[in-house]
Amino acid sequence: MSITLIIIIITSLISINAFKNASLRGKLIFNPYVIKRNNEYHRFITSGFIHGDYIHLLFNMFVLYMFGTYVEQVYSAVYGVIGQVLFVAMYLLGIIVSDIPSFFKNQNSPYYNALGASGGVSSILFSFIIFDPTRDLCLYGLVCFPGFIWGALYIIYSIYMGKRGQDNINHDAHLYGGLFGIVFTVITVPGVVSNFIEQLKTFSLF
Numbered sequence: 001m002s003i004t005l006i007i008i009i010i011t012s013l014i015s016i017n018a019f020k021n022a023s024l025r026g027k028l029i030f031n032p033y034v035i036k037r038n039n040e041y042h043r044f045i046t047s048g049f050i051h052g053d054y055i056h057l058l059f060n061m062f063v064l065y066m067f068g069t070y071v072e073q074v075y076s077a078v079y080g081v082i083g084q085v086l087f088v089a090m091y092l093l094g095i096i097v098s099d100i101p102s103f104f105k106n107q108n109s110p111y112y113n114a115l116g117a118s119g120g121v122s123s124i125l126f127s128f129i130i131f132d133p134t135r136d137l138c139l140y141g142l143v144c145f146p147g148f149i150w151g152a153l154y155i156i157y158s159i160y161m162g163k164r165g166q167d168n169i170n171h172d173a174h175l176y177g178g179l180f181g182i183v184f185t186v187i188t189v190p191g192v193v194s195n196f197i198e199q200l201k202t203f204s205l206f
Contacts, residue, residue, distance in 0.1 A: 003084050004068035007091065008061045011117060014049040015057045025050055030099055030114040032107040044103075048095035048117045060117045067128040074131055078189060090184045094123025098177035102170060119173040123181030126151060130185045133196055134203045148200065154178065 018025040030047035034040055051057035068091075075083030098119025106112040129137075133148035145153070158175035186193055 002069060002072055003087055004065060004072050007068070007088075008065060011049050011051075012057060012061060015051045018050040019053070025115075028115075030102070031110075032103045032105075032112060033110045035103065036107045044096045044099050045092060047099070047115045048092075048120055050115045051117070052115060056116060060121050064117070064121050064124060068124045071124050071127045071131065074189070086188055090123050090127065090181060090188075091120040093184070094120040094177045094180050097180045098122065098170075098173040098175075101172050101176055105172075114170045114173065116170075116173075118170065119177030119180075122174050122177030123184065126178040126181035127185040130182055130192055130196055131189075132199075134199050146203065151178070 014028075018028065028043065028046035028050050030043050035043050051060065068087075071090075072084065072087045075087045077083070079086060095117060096119075099114065102112075102114055129147040129151045133151075134146045136144040137147050137150045138144040155175060155178065158171045158178070161169070162171035162175060
């Protein structure tokens with residue numbers, strides 16, 4: 001069984017349990033005020049294993065499965081078993097790093113909460129784009145762009161929506177999770193930058 005599938009199973013089981021257990025959800029959710037006051041830093045990670053509803057859970061796990069399997073295989077091919085450890089590290093650190101800006105921004109706001117695996121999933125997604133930048137990615141299976149174009153648009157969108165702040169989505173987590181995935185991949189996989197550039201050189205829209 002792949003590490004990606006194991007993460008999906010664990011996340012799904014915890015999330016579904018938290019749907020029915022408000023107390024568990026309260027103990028795991030990301031709340032910067034509580035973290036700062038009670039030193040409950042475990043929430044940086046545990047919040048990535050609970051979701052708002054079934055649609056939120058399904059979407060994150062679907063994206064993780066679609067791209068995580070590929071990224072995991074690349075890391076395993078390069079490093080063997082250590083590659084699987086690096087893959088898990090990127091995912092978990094993506095969850096943590098993506099919440100750091102929200103922590104500093106909202107540490108004095110008792111009612112601010114965030115949850116979901118989006119930071120880790122974004123890390124994996126952007127790692128995939130670095131590995132295979134010209135492969136088409138499709139939004140809802142309808143609008144398709146090469147990965148590097150889709151990634152650039154996604155970053156611009158996340159920055160714009162993060163500044164607007166008029167919905168209940170943590171766009172900063174998407175942004176910083178994705179950027180972390182890029183940095184982590186570049187640092188840990190030799191030759192990935194040159195491979196990325198070579199693929200772009202041979203790319204043509206027509």
